[in-house]
Amino acid sequence: xxxxxxxxxxxxxxxxxxxxxSPGSRSAPLTLAFARHPAFQGRLKVVPDERAAAFIGLGIAxxxxxxxxxxxxxxxxxxxxxxxxxxxxxxxxxxxxxxADRPPxxxxxxxxxxxxxxNLYGRxxxxxxxxxxxxxxxxxxxxxxxxxxxxxxxAGAYPAGPVQVNVPLRExxxxxxxxxxxxxxxxxxxxxxxxxxxxxxxxxxxxELKEARRILVVLxxxxxxxxxxxxxxxFAAVFGAPVIGDVIANLSSPVPLPTYxxxxxxTSSLLPKPxxxxxxxxxxxxxxxxxxxxxxxxxxxxxxxxxxxxSKSLKLFLRDVAPVQHWHVxxxxxxxxxxxxxxxxxxxxxxxxxxxxxxxxxPARENLLPLQxxxxxxxxxxxxxxxxxxxxxxxxxxxxxxxxxxxxxxALHLANSMAVRYANILGLPTGRQLEVFANRGTSGIDxxxxxxxxxxxxxxxxxxxxxxxxxxxxxxxxAFWHNYPTPNLRVVLFNNHGGGIFRLIDGPRQQPELxxxxxxxxxxxxxxxxxDFHLRYxxxxxxxxxxxxxxxxxxxxxxxxxxxxxxxSKTNAAFFEEYRAAVKTAFA
Numbered sequence: 001x002x003x004x005x006x007x008x009x010x011x012x013x014x015x016x017x018x019x020x021x022s023p024g025s026r027s028a029p030l031t032l033a034f035a036r037h038p039a040f041q042g043r044l045k046v047v048p049d050e051r052a053a054a055f056i057g058l059g060i061a062x063x064x065x066x067x068x069x070x071x072x073x074x075x076x077x078x079x080x081x082x083x084x085x086x087x088x089x090x091x092x093x094x095x096x097x098x099x100a101d102r103p104p105x106x107x108x109x110x111x112x113x114x115x116x117x118x119n120l121y122g123r124x125x126x127x128x129x130x131x132x133x134x135x136x137x138x139x140x141x142x143x144x145x146x147x148x149x150x151x152x153x154x155a156g157a158y159p160a161g162p163v164q165v166n167v168p169l170r171e172x173x174x175x176x177x178x179x180x181x182x183x184x185x186x187x188x189x190x191x192x193x194x195x196x197x198x199x200x201x202x203x204x205x206x207x208e209l210k211e212a213r214r215i216l217v218v219l220x221x222x223x224x225x226x227x228x229x230x231x232x233x234x235f236a237a238v239f240g241a242p243v244i245g246d247v248i249a250n251l252s253s254p255v256p257l258p259t260y261x262x263x264x265x266x267t268s269s270l271l272p273k274p275x276x277x278x279x280x281x282x283x284x285x286x287x288x289x290x291x292x293x294x295x296x297x298x299x300x301x302x303x304x305x306x307x308x309x310x311s312k313s314l315k316l317f318l319r320d321v322a323p324v325q326h327w328h329v330x331x332x333x334x335x336x337x338x339x340x341x342x343x344x345x346x347x348x349x350x351x352x353x354x355x356x357x358x359x360x361x362x363p364a365r366e367n368l369l370p371l372q373x374x375x376x377x378x379x380x381x382x383x384x385x386x387x388x389x390x391x392x393x394x395x396x397x398x399x400x401x402x403x404x405x406x407x408x409x410x411a412l413h414l415a416n417s418m419a420v421r422y423a424n425i426l427g428l429p430t431g432r433q434l435e436v437f438a439n440r441g442t443s444g445i446d447x448x449x450x451x452x453x454x455x456x457x458x459x460x461x462x463x464x465x466x467x468x469x470x471x472x473x474x475x476x477x478x479a480f481w482h483n484y485p486t487p488n489l490r491v492v493l494f495n496n497h498g499g500g501i502f503r504l505i506d507g508p509r510q511q512p513e514l515x516x517x518x519x520x521x522x523x524x525x526x527x528x529x530x531x532d533f534h535l536r537y538x539x540x541x542x543x544x545x546x547x548x549x550x551x552x553x554x555x556x557x558x559x560x561x562x563x564x565x566x567x568x569s570k571t572n573a574a575f576f577e578e579y580r581a582a583v584k585t586a587f588a
Contacts, residue, residue, distance in 0.1 A: 003135035003144040005033045009183040010148045012039035020057040022050045024073020027100035028173040036181045049478035054084030055447030059454020067094035067155045075113035083446045086124040088162040090441030094155040095162040103168045126161040133168045149190035159333040215241040216299035219249040220306030224435045231354035236277035242371040244279045246310040247424045280427045281378035286313040288587025299323045305350035308440045310424045329353045394575040395567045405550040407463045414438040415448035415468035417501045445472035449479035456489040470495040480533035487559040496569040503573035526564045536561035
């Protein structure tokens with residue numbers, strides 16, 4: 001069992017600090033290895049529901065930007081990790097998944113809690129390792145230690161992602177009375193050092209940038225990165241190139257976030273608005289442009305970095321009006337051809353690439369100034385639209401009020417479905433230094449609560465706010481089934497009693513089966529959930545109630561809380577149609 005105990009030692013020496021365990025008998029040696037290791041005291045979390053546990057680990061890894069270890073027992077327990085593992089794979093989040101297993105001779109022998117666990121996550125994991133069953137021989141010990149090093153290094157290597165280490169274990173699982181769990185401090189450790197990448201400087205790139213009349217930069221999902229924001233801003237200023245970013249591109253956090261010692265940090269040093277070159281209201285104006293107007297915005301060179309986009313309008317625009325050239329910048333790894341126009345992959349860090357070419361001072365002959373004009377027009381349009389009294393209490397207006405009330409330095413988590421779409425339309429309130437997270441790797445509703453809980457556990461002094469719909473919220477109620485305080489967590493739940501998004505998108509809303517088979521009406525409220533898990537509860541169903549509740553809800557002394565905003569799905573759909581009509585009028 002010593003090789004199993006040394007797994008915890010290897011993790012500790014690699015700088016791993018966070019472990020999320022789900023109870024089980026077969027995984028007992030792994031559990032004890034981490035529970036008794038001094039490096040993990042106070043850092044282990046026990047979450048009974050494996051699906052929630054995996055997403056909580058994902059949230060911790062998002063917040064800390066370090067690998068997190070997951071530990072579960074044998075059988076279907078590991079399968080419950082699968083949604084979070086897939087999300088981590090596409091979002092490039094490092095997870096080290098330790099799945100306890102029966103010894104190989106007992107697989108397919110109708111033994112209890114036994115399934116085929118080798119390579120459990122298939123192509124949704126960066127790698128799958130099978131820990132040796134017997135490690136008495138020195139070569140086997142070397143093999144086991146080498147394997148754990150390889151797994152941890154692979155999880156963190158660009159592009160980061162999840163790895164599985166399947167650990168077959170024989171009884172006895174528990175040490176005898178008085179027997180100590182010891183760790184070999186001289187275990188094999190293999191360190192990897194990042195390559196020092198240099199900006200692309202070949203002559204072809206020089207002349208292409210020099211000759212291009214219109215350059216457009218599009219940033220996909222990425223964590224807040226002050227160096228990249230600064231580099232892109234300088235590049236945009238030099239070339240007159242607009243920079244388009246969804247709300248999950250985190251362009252509004254141009255400086256490193258502070259260490260959160262208090263709930264409300266000092267906001268006196270907040271920076272002004274991001275560069276005027278940054279375009280974030282594209283979901284507003286692109287929907288109203290004609291084909292010829294879009295054609296006039298066709299870029300000569302599109303430069304992208306980051307991961308997925310929220311905006312369907314932006315994706316369709318760049319597919320319909322394809323750039324002459326599309327360059328994607330990332331250090332290494334496979335690249336998706338999202339817009340069907342990829343012509344060049346530049347292996348470099350985006351901040352190094354944009355910094356180098358900004359210093360090259362090769363201004364483009366013509367920029368895409370109309371995009372900036374459209375951005376300004378969209379900002380004015382939204383301000384005017386939400387200044388007018390709404391005809392009835394509705395979800396979109398309530399979402400706007402909640403966004404405007406967010407505390408400074410909030411880690412904002414957006415559930416999938418309408419929450420992330422509303423936020424992408426509205427953009428972030430200026431001057432707050434918000435950082436945005438959303439599970440857009442797979443864009444599923446499972447685990448949105450749990451990911452936010454993980455973030456709150458990882459950064460206990462920072463405000464963590466989840467904006468979510470009712471289906472995503474109730475699907476993941478076990479996120480709160482644990483014994484760890486999260487006084488910094490706030491959940492704003494928009495409850496329209498069903499999948500209201502299906503009333504807002506073309507296709508299902510025109511079908512007679514809408515309510516039964518798509519919207520799936522439900523009558524739940526979060527009151528019992530709040531009571532069960534000791535969360536303060538604020539129910540509101542009018543603008544006056546919402547405006548009165550928001551300051552109290554976000555106050556530091558309130559503690560963990562749920563603000564449940566009740567709306568009517570049909571009213572929400574009617575108001576969103578008013579918004580769409582107003583957009584078409586404003587940008588026709």
